[in-house]
Amino acid sequence: MSSECSKCGKKAVYLRRYTAEKLCESCLVDTTIDRVRRAINRHQMLKEDDRIAVAISGGKDSAVLLHILQQIEERFPESEIVPVTIDEGIHGYRDQALESARNLSTSLGLDLQVFSFKDLFGHTLDSIIASREGISLGACSYCGVFRRRALNVAAERLGADVIATGHNMDDEAQTVLMNVLRGDSSRLARTNVKRNRSIEGLVPRVKPIMVLSERDIVAYSHVLDLPYHDVPCPYATEAYRNDVRHFLNEMEHKRPGTLITLLRSGEAISDAFQKISTGGTMGYCERCGSPSPSKVCKVCELLDKMEN
């Protein structure tokens, strides 16, 4: 790119297409942090004295999340950041990603906390998948259910007030579209739950980098040379999400701003469903006591299936 930074006139290295900003390295970093700071304020994601569990996968999204949050939270001496990784037990994949997560945490002067499926549930994801003959659910469905629970248990044990995850704009837009295409109204209602509406027994979750596109994140981590692990999970074969991603990437390319608009659409839809929902269907699992819409929660149900 031969032109000048829209902010300071220096040499631009990045075009943020959906805002039409041409940015030099330093303004790219500053505006990226600023986008996240404004999102945190606007949606009241964090409080000044929060102990924040930051979910770190080892990949670029959570690397950028941790890096940005640390800079934002420097201004709030009563807040605290605790990076957490869930080790699902995926041989040859998670061990490498863990290494990246640890390097990143160390480089930021933070101590990575690791919780494993094996310790929490008695099984690694590898052993679950190996044993699930005749069970139709895909690996990602198992992993999602267990990982969600694991992160909540981890946050509780660490005394965290809130969990921050590295979902980016692309991820979230894909999820909105997938839920609309699947006609899953209850899931549409459950996405975008605000921190102040969180459910007793679940540590509230926030997504501070939902306002950054994948391109923004790649550019930010590239300029700052953040260490991250860039290998896809060996179980990931999400054909549906891939189709949706491909379509949205094309639409965003042709009509920059499509992803943001889709996110706003998702928020409005989610708000409307939450307003008309009678609520009250969430109880507690009679086995483990976790919040659950059914008598026995999904985690206990899956563990049962494995043991029988």
Add this chain to the structure above:
Amino acid sequence: MSSECSKCGKKAVYLRRYTAEKLCESCLVDTTIDRVRRAINRHQMLKEDDRIAVAISGGKDSAVLLHILQQIEERFPESEIVPVTIDEGIHGYRDQALESARNLSTSLGLDLQVFSFKDLFGHTLDSIIASREGISLGACSYCGVFRRRALNVAAERLGADVIATGHNMDDEAQTVLMNVLRGDSSRLARTNVKRNRSIEGLVPRVKPIMVLSERDIVAYSHVLDLPYHDVPCPYATEAYRNDVRHFLNEMEHKRPGTLITLLRSGEAISDAFQKISTGGTMGYCERCGSPSPSKVCKVCELLDKMEN
């Protein structure tokens, strides 16, 4: 297709993929009519003594709509079908389509009623487009505003109780997705307005063939050899809809049922928005008295622009 009809065992000529029915010619026709009949009943689209204005473009969707409605309404001697065409004034296109519409109506023993933009508004679409230098709105936006009004005026003059339009499953699914992608909540709330919620001053509209896919419609009209005009409008350059159509066609091909699910999703979203809407923003145009959310309706606004 070498296999047998799922209904009667005769030679199948059509696979309705989203229901997994293999159908012979006669069962294809019967089940198609039956799908429409059930949709009419379920959504209470029509009453036994309705005078039904059926919007006929000359194309295959409205040809199939008219053909099916006539068979369904045969059982209701107090009902009446009036085919109506709006002549926008598009040289070399609408005149041919009108011919098809007239042939179809005559073949069914019906008398086609034609209302023109020229008579109703003093301008043809050709003259509007020719004069709209410096106005950014596309031809389809003009045409949509005027056609909607024209159809309402026509239905009122014909004493119709209801207007039936030939929107099919593909059209409607595309519209839902476009509205979600555009984040247009108010438009999402306005789609799928039930007949009993229609607005004073607007003849209620129903979409009986929303439950038929474009493939269903092509198959039905092919088997019955219905006359229709299959040339796209010369002004149609709907790049956005084309992108969405292409994506949804692929998704429906890979995962039959995607379109129906998307329609249900659209209905649920529309219901939720309607429930939370405070309503009351619809008044009447101070020029022409038509229902309008703003002081001067869109039709009068566009006509004004043309005359100044």
